Amino acid sequence: MTKLGMGMMRLPLVDENDQTSIDMEQVNKMVDLYMDAGFNCFDTAFVYHEGVGEAAFRESVVKRYPRESFKISTKLPLFVITEESQLEPLFAQQLENCGVDYFDYYMLHNVSGFTENAWKNVDLYSFIQKKKEEGYIKHIGISTHGNAEFLEEILFEHPELEFVLLQINYLDWDDEGIDSRKCWEVARKYNKKVMIMEPYKGGFLADVPQEAEKLMKDYNPDRSVVSWAMRFVANIDDVCVVYTGASTLEQLENNIDEFKNADPLNDEEMEIIKEVSDIINSNITVDCTKCRYCVDACAEEIDIAKVFDLYNKHKMLEKEDWTQFGNAYLNYSKLPDVGIASDCIECEACIEECPQSINIPEVLKDVAKTFETEIYGFEN
Ligand code: SF4
Ligand code: SF4
Incomplete structure (x- = not known):
């Protein structure tokens, strides 16, 4: 059954121009709300919030909840890796940042063309496999923005991988550049668990053009715009978790409500989603998801x-x-x-x-x- 995950990539800030100024009071309230709603899967990464994201997770979750009550996934920052000697200290640093003895899910962060310096020159797969054997990781996987052929190559060469984190939402599902559907099909072919990121495409699908919103509201005035995006991802087969990255308590509250009421889209609604996608695509000027990697x-x-x-x-x-x-x-x-x-x-x-x-x-x-x-x- 698909779970709702709390992505910790876009946490609330005290100063909106300083990514390290995380508003911990708000984050604590968000974590409490999320846990009280019956969920427990958190996702962070070494690079989130310019390097302080993992520590925010530690302060807000690890220090306030028993270890067995939550699951944490984090990622090895391939962007900074050029040689093998970096791996052990980085991994140790991540355990310390997160304040845990082991990670439930650990992945190579964005295996794709632009991190090839790391994965071609350093044996990252053996490293994470070793850490799993040593008991520091429960499950190993990758996140990727690569295309389906690229993913297939990786999964063929690395049967030890247990899951993949993919960018999936209704706008990217049949998008030739992102290839969401095909990537999901490849993951299924290799019997990998799928985790979903960017279900709202960095907020685009929460704030669609008026013409698109009208189509949705005319069909069902009681459903919010984001509910369509959530219902789309929450009902994809073989997905273990959908990570949404809320920046406010209200957004998180909405995510939880929408997830709990995410019945499948019917055929008519799927047609509307296609029309909505066409409208959005003709209005988006820059396809930026605000991931901030650049x-x-x-x-x-x-x-x-x-x-x-x-x-x-x-x-x-x-x-x-x-x-x-x-x-x-x-x-x-x-x-x-x-x-x-x-x-x-x-x-x-x-x-x-x-x-x-x-x-x-x-x-x-x-x-x-x-x-x-x-x-x-x-x-x-
Ligand atoms: S432009 Fe920067 S923030 Fe936007 S998607 Fe690309 S890397 Fe992410
Ligand atoms: S935004 Fe311009 S100056 Fe900055 S890294 Fe890109 S190309 Fe260079």
């Missing part, structure tokens, strides 16, 4: 995830000249120690970090043109 790579300190988010929202508002998102961009540009879109020097260091294969410097040129030149006439 942000650390940027020497110009451009908060790429943030400016893309503002840009998408601005574009979604029917091409108005001025929007509150343009205003938010102006506010962002005045913060100390941040780069703006036009600061991009096109070094391309960010591109290989992006699981969505976005040509970031190219898009930043559009962002700069829209927000800086057309709206505000910035001078550089």
Whole structure:
């Protein structure tokens, strides 16, 4: 049976411009709400919240709940690995960060083209298998944003893997770039458990264009927009857990309610989902899920995830000249120690970090043109 997992990638912040300023009071309330609702699967990673995500999990869950009452999954950060000697200290650091003696689920983080330096040059699979044999991991797996052929190669070569974490939602299900459905089919073929991430595609599916929302509401005014996304993922076969990453107590409350009421979509509703997907696809300007993997790579300190988010929202508002998102961009540009879109020097260091294969410097040129030149006439 599918469970609802609490993803800890986008936790509430005290200062919205500082990813390390996690609002622990809010996180504690969220964890309590989630546990009280009868769920217990948490997901974090070494890189979340610029390296303090695992510690937030420790403070909020491990220090306040008995170890046997919850399950934790975390991930080996392939992005930083270049040699074998890094593995033991990193793993030990993760156990310490999380405050646990073992991980229930441990995965290689985003095995795909842009982490190949790590998985081609270092024997990561033997390492996690060894850690499992030593009792530090219960189950080993991978997360990936690679395509179905790539996943098949991995699962064929590594029968020891027990599960895969995949990006699945109704918008990506038949998307040629993401290949969700085909990846899920490959995982099933190899009898692997599937975990789902990004069921709302980084929030896109909670905030769809008005035309799409109207289709959903006309069909059933009592159902929220996100309920369609949740019902879609919660009823996919052979999925063990759906991780949703709430940033507020209210979002988490909604996720729990929607999950508990996630009856399967009927044929008519599946048709509506297809129409909704077409509308969203024709409105999305940048396919960014706000994962923030690119942000650390940027020497110009451009908060790429943030400016893309503002840009998408601005574009979604029917091409108005001025929007509150343009205003938010102006506010962002005045913060100390941040780069703006036009600061991009096109070094391309960010591109290989992006699981969505976005040509970031190219898009930043559009962002700069829209927000800086057309709206505000910035001078550089
Ligand atoms: S290409 Fe631009 S956005 Fe990307 S890392 Fe370089 S300066 Fe930063
Ligand atoms: S641009 Fe790519 S790597 Fe950066 S936040 Fe968006 S999806 Fe993630």
